Amino acid sequence: MLRYILKRFIQAAICLLGISIIIFMLSHLSGDPALLMSPPEATPEDIDQLRMTLGLNEPFHIQYWVFISNAVQGDFGESIRWGKPCLEVWLSRFPNTLLLGGVAMLFTIIVGLPTGMISAVKLGSWFDNFGKTFALMGQSLPVFWVGLMLILFFSVVLGWLPTSGMGSWRHLLMPAFTLGWYFTASLARLSRSAMLDVLDSEYIKMARIKGVPESLVIAKHALRNALVPIVTLAALNLITLINGTVITETVFNWPGIGRLIVDSIFARDYPLVQTCVLIASALFIFTNLFVDILYAYIDPRIRYQ
Amino acid sequence: MGDLERSQRVTNISWLAKRNSVSKIRTAMRKAPWVSVVILIVFLVCGLFGTFIMPHDPLKTNFTETLNPPFWQEGGSLRYFLGTDYMGRDILSRLIQGAGISMQVGFIVITLAGILGTVVALLSGYLGGWVDTILMRITDTFLSMPYLMIAIALAAVLGPSKNNIILILVILGWAGYARVLRGEVLRVKEGDFVRLAIVAGCSKTRIMLRHIFPNIVNTLVVLATLQLGIVIIMESSLSFLGLGVPPPEPAWGSMCADGRLHIFNAWWICFWPGLVILLVVLSANLLGDWLRVRLDPKFRQL
Amino acid sequence: MISGNVIEVKDLKTYFFTSRGVVKAVDGVSFRLKEGETLGLVGESGCGKSITCLSILRLVPRPAGRIVSGEIIFDGENLLSKSEKEMRHIRGRRISMILQDPMTSLNPVLTIGDQVAEPVRIHQNLDKIMVREKVKEMLRLVRIPSPEVRMREYPHQMSGGMRQRIVGAMVLSCQPQLLIADEPTTSLDVTIQAQFLRLLKEIQQQSNLSMIIVTHDFGIVAKVCDRLAVMYAGKIVESADVRDLFNNPIHPYTKALLNSLPKMEVKVDKLFSIEGQPPELHDLPPGCSFAPRCSEEKEICKKAYPPQSVVKDGHNVCCWLHT
Numbered sequence: 059m060l061r062y063i064l065k066r067f068i069q070a071a072i073c074l075l076g077i078s079i080i081i082f083m084l085s086h087l088s089g090d091p092a093l094l095m096s097p098p099e100a101t102p103e104d105i106d107q108l109r110m111t112l113g114l115n116e117p118f119h120i121q122y123w124v125f126i127s128n129a130v131q132g133d134f135g136e137s138i139r140w141g142k143p144c145l146e147v148w149l150s151r152f153p154n155t156l157l158l159g160g161v162a163m164l165f166t167i168i169v170g171l172p173t174g175m176i177s178a179v180k181l182g183s184w185f186d187n188f189g190k191t192f193a194l195m196g197q198s199l200p201v202f203w204v205g206l207m208l209i210l211f212f213s214v215v216l217g218w219l220p221t222s223g224m225g226s227w228r229h230l231l232m233p234a235f236t237l238g239w240y241f242t243a244s245l246a247r248l249s250r251s252a253m254l255d256v257l258d259s260e261y262i263k264m265a266r267i268k269g270v271p272e273s274l275v276i277a278k279h280a281l282r283n284a285l286v287p288i289v290t291l292a293a294l295n296l297i298t299l300i301n302g303t304v305i306t307e308t309v310f311n312w313p314g315i316g317r318l319i320v321d322s323i324f325a326r327d328y329p330l331v332q333t334c335v336l337i338a339s340a341l342f343i344f345t346n347l348f349v350d351i352l353y354a355y356i357d358p359r360i361r362y363q
Numbered sequence: 364m365g366d367l368e369r370s371q372r373v374t375n376i377s378w379l380a381k382r383n384s385v386s387k388i389r390t391a392m393r394k395a396p397w398v399s400v401v402i403l404i405v406f407l408v409c410g411l412f413g414t415f416i417m418p419h420d421p422l423k424t425n426f427t428e429t430l431n432p433p434f435w436q437e438g439g440s441l442r443y444f445l446g447t448d449y450m451g452r453d454i455l456s457r458l459i460q461g462a463g464i465s466m467q468v469g470f471i472v473i474t475l476a477g478i479l480g481t482v483v484a485l486l487s488g489y490l491g492g493w494v495d496t497i498l499m500r501i502t503d504t505f506l507s508m509p510y511l512m513i514a515i516a517l518a519a520v521l522g523p524s525k526n527n528i529i530l531i532l533v534i535l536g537w538a539g540y541a542r543v544l545r546g547e548v549l550r551v552k553e554g555d556f557v558r559l560a561i562v563a564g565c566s567k568t569r570i571m572l573r574h575i576f577p578n579i580v581n582t583l584v585v586l587a588t589l590q591l592g593i594v595i596i597m598e599s600s601l602s603f604l605g606l607g608v609p610p611p612e613p614a615w616g617s618m619c620a621d622g623r624l625h626i627f628n629a630w631w632i633c634f635w636p637g638l639v640i641l642l643v644v645l646s647a648n649l650l651g652d653w654l655r656v657r658l659d660p661k662f663r664q665l
Numbered sequence: 666m667i668s669g670n671v672i673e674v675k676d677l678k679t680y681f682f683t684s685r686g687v688v689k690a691v692d693g694v695s696f697r698l699k700e701g702e703t704l705g706l707v708g709e710s711g712c713g714k715s716i717t718c719l720s721i722l723r724l725v726p727r728p729a730g731r732i733v734s735g736e737i738i739f740d741g742e743n744l745l746s747k748s749e750k751e752m753r754h755i756r757g758r759r760i761s762m763i764l765q766d767p768m769t770s771l772n773p774v775l776t777i778g779d780q781v782a783e784p785v786r787i788h789q790n791l792d793k794i795m796v797r798e799k800v801k802e803m804l805r806l807v808r809i810p811s812p813e814v815r816m817r818e819y820p821h822q823m824s825g826g827m828r829q830r831i832v833g834a835m836v837l838s839c840q841p842q843l844l845i846a847d848e849p850t851t852s853l854d855v856t857i858q859a860q861f862l863r864l865l866k867e868i869q870q871q872s873n874l875s876m877i878i879v880t881h882d883f884g885i886v887a888k889v890c891d892r893l894a895v896m897y898a899g900k901i902v903e904s905a906d907v908r909d910l911f912n913n914p915i916h917p918y919t920k921a922l923l924n925s926l927p928k929m930e931v932k933v934d935k936l937f938s939i940e941g942q943p944p945e946l947h948d949l950p951p952g953c954s955f956a957p958r959c960s961e962e963k964e965i966c967k968k969a970y971p972p973q974s975v976v977k978d979g980h981n982v983c984c985w986l987h988t
Contacts, residue, residue, distance in 0.1 A: 073504060076504060077504075077508070081516065084516055084517070084520050182728065194645065194648060194649070195645070197592075197648065198592060198641055198644040198645040198648050199637075199640075199641055199644075200596050200599055200600060200603075200616075200619075200637060200640050200641075200644075201600065202599075202600060202603045202616070202619060202620075202637075203619060203633075203636075203637030203638075203640065203641070206619060206622070206623060206626065206633050206637065207634075207637070209626060210626060210630055210633075210634070214626060214627055214630065221626075259769060260764055260766055260769035260770045261769060261770055261771055261772040261773075263724070263764060264764060264770050264771070264772075264832070264835075265772070265783075266724055266756070267722060267724065267756055267757065267761065267762045267764075267836070268756065268757035268761075268783055268784045268787070268835065268836070269753050269754065269755070269756035269757030269758060269784060269787055269788060270757075270783060270787060271753060271787075278775075279772055279775075282774045282775075283772065283773065283774055286774075300511075300512070301510060301511035301512070302511075304511055304512075304515065304604070305511075305600055305603065305604065308603075308604060309623065319512075319515060320515070320604055320605075323515060323518075323519040323606070324605070331516065331519060335512050335513075335515075335516050338512050339508070339512065
């Protein structure tokens, strides 16, 4: 088990390294940072001086090495727009996104997982048809439109909820629902499929032959086996949640990382963009790693590979 | 028990039974998602012949007719069927032109990503060995990237334009095809007809093109149909953020972004584009699902 | 118990309602089994043997399948009139079943011990220590070495033969009166097959267990069964004691089946096989379902299904050649 964890950890680290190289290259293609960071009245000599201080005349791999070694220590450079260390800016906004994401995930798991499983158990019933429609709609609606329609209905027409910003629990409802929507539909579809596969197997038949009550057949025999593919695929779909924050936060003006990225792009604040994308990728890769380990714990067959 | 009794029993039970093979075909045709097909055809027609059917010039501003509601509401008229936006532009015409944009981007992306993905899958699956390992590692890296983040980063670097969007979406899209099709290639490779072709002396390229490819076309078609919906959503999301097809071209996503600012007094500006996206994507998904069941009943994917 | 019969199936009919038509998987099956006796249920794939067994346990796949009519008298009571809750108490406790594929019969994420203990925990009121002892006892009974260690392991760590024996332990842990085995050795190696059958026979002798063994292999029938019922297209065409049937088969299908067993002493140029294919069960011809493939077919065979007639005590057949 330990060997497996180590192996996966190294793979994750390599992947992250690769992505960091790509991100670093990209931001250096996007224009001359020295030019951007200088005030408008700077002379060419001033810009050159800045370039030297920033080490922009060094060969590429030296620059990258500086970048990476700084990053590992937490120094991601300074934000052009805010004038503060990038990491500090990021940290100030991250809790907001975390809150939004957390509530959205909660919503997803509470609604999506049981919907899919009950659909599978009661195959062909009205619940199943409803569930399937719900899942299909969820995956066909663009996230931003869901948000906009919610605002239209609950803020404009009914006037119950505020349209944007952060504040009370009322501000949290619509963004969390919007963010979780796609993933909920996706999870419902996934868990239905996985559950159907499991319910079809011989060992479920055996459990019924043994006289195990149906509730226990589902809860003990079916569930654990169904969770195995659900967890893996759900983790892969977690990306949609990260993606979704960008759009949801833009629609609702939620002060989180998603909106920070978009604003920074338009403000040409490349160090900040770089920081955000890099951290997001790292989070994503390590979430994947965590899920893989969880998966190995649930399914004993993986451990022995 | 005699014949008569037995046949009477059968008639009693046959309330759930249907007739034979003629009704089999009819059932299959009945279950086809005709509404989806119609919607997609309308979408195609708008995309290809839009300039001939739109009632007004989508880019022409008219400040005397700003913020007209749709025709059934007070202040609306049949001339501006679905209403006008804050610059007096006809929403319906903009929707039609937007269909053209989405269609172009959609079909080009699924074609290019499909070709790239298929080539990678064929090489990787059929040749195996280190080619497979390297290609699959690359594919996995691309698959594990948070697409919107990367799309945003790329869009920021390259600048918003239709061609850039196509490029970005192809870069992010080919990996999905590659992974699934590689699985199919591996399955088809085991067939005896492939072994016979090898024995007959066919070159590897020939085998890949003439023997393996036709057998994975089914899966490719299903994937492409399902991808159409995904691509349209991605493109409209990027346009919504301002990183996609730039104004004044009326991409559906940017129309929604415009509409957001006027949501209190002109709900129709952001309503119609989103609804249209929903209809097209839903149709593509339904069609893709139906194709998947029809073309390969053993195709069990999520 | 009526006349020493553990189970008596009367005119059982299980149909499947599909979009292609009504599939009459089991169409009027009747048989009896005494205490301690072993019945072999023989026939080609798709003749309805497995569905008959599932019908006894009332585990026919829904919603397409339904037991349409008949009676299953087990221990004096009709199983078809019992509630689902009552059936649950019977399953695993008084009637049990082994499935064909040992590789998929065991739940991959639960330990062996947990799975073997489950019927005991559900049907009997024993404390934890006694349950563990029972599990060890059962594993020893089916000749699994070092049961204390094995109990904590997972199915994928065992071979096919061991898994089937573990299924045996699981299924017999509550000492049922009737064991149904659906092709229990088909997925096993030939050498392991013999071992497993011997084990079943021994357990049967110790506990007076009645068994129904579904198989398409006459070799198994000869070794293990007392009586034999031959099924074709959802009906039993001939049933008799094993000796009787081997010495004096009446129905052309039975004769053909026995003829297709290659004999070592006789040299042949071509192996005997029955012409034609088993019929589509939703589209059965009127009359005897075997008629299209029968070498001794007569006019009346195409018109009406032959009634059951007695050849001698215990030997029944449904054929127009013998009325």
